[in-house]
Structure formats: structure tokens, C-alpha cells
Amino acid sequence: MSRLFTIAVAFSFLSLLLTACGIGGKKDTTNTLRIIHAGSLTLPVHELAQAFKAENPGVEILTEAWGSKAGARRVIDINTPADVFMSADYMVIENMLIPDHAGWYIPFATNELAIVYTPRSRYAREIDTDNWMDILMRKDVKYGRSNPDMDPCGVRSVFTIKLAEKKYGKEGFANALLSKDRDNIRPKETDLIALLESHHIDYIFLYRSVAVQHGLEYLQLPDSLNLGNFALNDWYGKVSMETLGAKPGETITEVGEAMVYGLTIPFKSENTELAEAFIAFVLHPDKGQAILSRLGQEPVTDFQNPYGDKLPESLR
Missing domain, CATH: 3.40.190.10 (Periplasmic binding protein-like II)
Incomplete structure (x- = not known):
């Protein structure tokens, strides 16, 4: 391959990249x-x-x-x-x-929230709607979620965890799980898929639609936890969290509700x-x-x- 051809290909690729990025x-x-x-x-x-x-x-x-x-x-x-x-x-x-x-x-x-995994995830054959809280808390299990300050899925993951604590009366569960595996927090929920598929982590909180689109295994959570039922907005609204606002130093209070x-x-x-x-x-x-x-x-x-x-x- 000639040097001139190589340069031409590189220039064409750069031009395409600049155009795609909107800076051309x-x-x-x-x-x-x-x-x-x-x-x-x-x-x-x-x-x-x-x-x-x-x-x-x-x-x-x-x-x-x-x-x-x-x-x-x-x-x-x-x-x-x-x-x-x-x-x-x-x-x-x-x-x-x-x-x-x-x-x-x-x-x-x-949409609705689900717990997504692969057949290689630890305890993949055991996890169900009754034991997922215990499995995610196990020391040999790693899970991931997205950053609540950057991504609504991160906020909704926190809401689901807090709702689970309320629903099942497990005081302290939310703080314990949210304090665990914080090095697996990513800017957006789809960033977690590569970590899951490479077996770096075992489970992720993710939208059910994304799991379906990527052919991933998922645990379908009950309506009381999945934030997918408009009739349960009063229940979802029992949880909230503070996140960064639009302006530097500003925070807003986000309240649980069905996904829109x-x-x-x-x-x-x-x-x-x-x-x-x-x-x-x-x-x-x-x-x-x-x-x-x-x-x-x-x-x-x-x-x-x-x-x-x-x-x-x-x-x-």
C-alpha cells in the first residue's frame, strides 16, 4: 500500500469523523x-x-x-x-x-427497570424475585449502576433499591447496597454492558428494553419496584434523592414516578x-x-x- 494512499484514507476518515462530531x-x-x-x-x-x-x-x-x-x-x-x-x-x-x-x-x-445478567454471572441460576437483594449483597458478587448525576437510569436504580427496602422492611439495605461496588458506577447505563459481557461484573440495573435489544438475561422485577406502572405513582413517590441541577452548585430533589x-x-x-x-x-x-x-x-x-x-x- 502506497504512502499516498494511506494518507488519503486517513484524511477521509478524519473528515468523516469531524463531520459526525458536528465540528467539520x-x-x-x-x-x-x-x-x-x-x-x-x-x-x-x-x-x-x-x-x-x-x-x-x-x-x-x-x-x-x-x-x-x-x-x-x-x-x-x-x-x-x-x-x-x-x-x-x-x-x-x-x-x-x-x-x-x-x-x-x-x-x-x-420503560421499566430490571436486573440484567449473563449465564456466566455468579448465582445466575439462583437469582429470583425473592433473593436478588441477598445475592447482590454477597461479597463475591459485583454489580453496576449508572451515575445519578448524569443519567436517569442511575436515579431510577437508587429509587428501586430504596423501594425494595421499604417493601420488604429491610432497614439499612439501601445504604448498604448503594455503598457497595461504587467503582462500577458509569456515566450512562449502556456503558455497563461491556463490563457485564466481559464478566467484570455480574449484574447491572438496566432498562428492560435494552436487555431485550441486546439479548441479555434479566430478572423482571414486580411493578412495585420496576417503576413501570402509572397506577403506582403514589407508592413510587415515597422515595427521592438529591442530584446535581442545571447550574454549578445547584441541586434538585428527584421523586420516584413511573418512567416517561x-x-x-x-x-x-x-x-x-x-x-x-x-x-x-x-x-x-x-x-x-x-x-x-x-x-x-x-x-x-x-x-x-x-x-x-x-x-x-x-x-x-
Whole structure:
């Protein structure tokens, strides 16, 4: 292989990388859509993007996956171009983006929390809904969760652990488990999958949809713990925690509730027309919602949106 050819390939790769990162200089954004999304939406967003592009030839979609809170900070602090922001928790939009960086949100999917493992995980043949608390506390077992200050799944993991303590009357369990294996905390929940598959850890708190998408084993938790049942919001609301807010030094109190994913168009969007078209596709029952359902995330059916009158006309 010639040196000139090697240089050309390297330059082409660098150009592609810069374009994908949104830092390759000015370009025509007419047919380009930039999406920042939750890590748990990586596969769904890929399939949504492919289906949307099939209906809209010539459209280019660039995506970034982050913990939802970290993604919001990309919009706030780093001025990352984003036409659509898709969060694993609508409250990230409420608490961090509204009113300075966005004016509304739309709920678009649900989920539930599970304990995910592989056949090689210690005690994989034993774990069940009656003994998982004891198994995770064993000294020879390692578990992982995501960072609550960066990722809603991390917050929800804490809520599930606290709810388990309340439900089963095991005083001190939550503090004990949350103090264990802290070196296995990662920025977003999907970062934990590699640790699990490499057998570095045995169990992770993860969304059921992600486990299904990756073909992983999982323990389905009861509705009282999985944060997936809207009828149990009063029960979920008995637990809370403090996390970092949108501004330096600011903290917010997050309260347990059933999972609701939300999306919005940030004020910094450079292509609101295409963003609205993509969101309409996501919300369409026979298009985006069908894709999400197939990938383990059902539509939101029981939610009062306080921003209904602030939505773009095309999305009302």
C-alpha cells in the first residue's frame, strides 16, 4: 500500500469523523438533522432514523448518545448543535432545559427497570424475585449502576433499591447496597454492558428494553419496584434523592414516578422544520411508535402534558 494512499484514507476518515462530531465547519443544514439522545435509545434511534430516511431520501441524520443529563449539559454548556433532544426522563427537559433552552416537551415512550445478567454471572441460576437483594449483597458478587448525576437510569436504580427496602422492611439495605461496588458506577447505563459481557461484573440495573435489544438475561422485577406502572405513582413517590441541577452548585430533589421518556426541540435547533417532521414520525402509531414497541418500549397512555398548548402547530 502506497504512502499516498494511506494518507488519503486517513484524511477521509478524519473528515468523516469531524463531520459526525458536528465540528467539520459550516455546512448546509437543510437536510441534516442532529439528535442528542439517551444511551438507552441508541438502537431505537438508529432504527427510527433509518425508517425516517427511507421516507425522506436525501436526509442526513447525525446522532450522539449520552446519559440524558449529560446530553442536556451538551446543549446548555457546550453549545452542541441539536435539532432534537430525546431523554430517558421527561423531567430532565423540565429541570434542565426549560425555560432557557427549550419551551416544551412531548412524552413518547415508557420503560421499566430490571436486573440484567449473563449465564456466566455468579448465582445466575439462583437469582429470583425473592433473593436478588441477598445475592447482590454477597461479597463475591459485583454489580453496576449508572451515575445519578448524569443519567436517569442511575436515579431510577437508587429509587428501586430504596423501594425494595421499604417493601420488604429491610432497614439499612439501601445504604448498604448503594455503598457497595461504587467503582462500577458509569456515566450512562449502556456503558455497563461491556463490563457485564466481559464478566467484570455480574449484574447491572438496566432498562428492560435494552436487555431485550441486546439479548441479555434479566430478572423482571414486580411493578412495585420496576417503576413501570402509572397506577403506582403514589407508592413510587415515597422515595427521592438529591442530584446535581442545571447550574454549578445547584441541586434538585428527584421523586420516584413511573418512567416517561420525553423529547423536545432545543431553541438552538438549526432545522426546526425537519425536527418537527422527525418527531411527528416518532409519534405516529404505525411508524415510530410501532418501532419502539417492537424494541420493548410501549407508548405513553396516561400522562397530562402541561405544555400541550405550547407545542408547534404541526405536533398538536
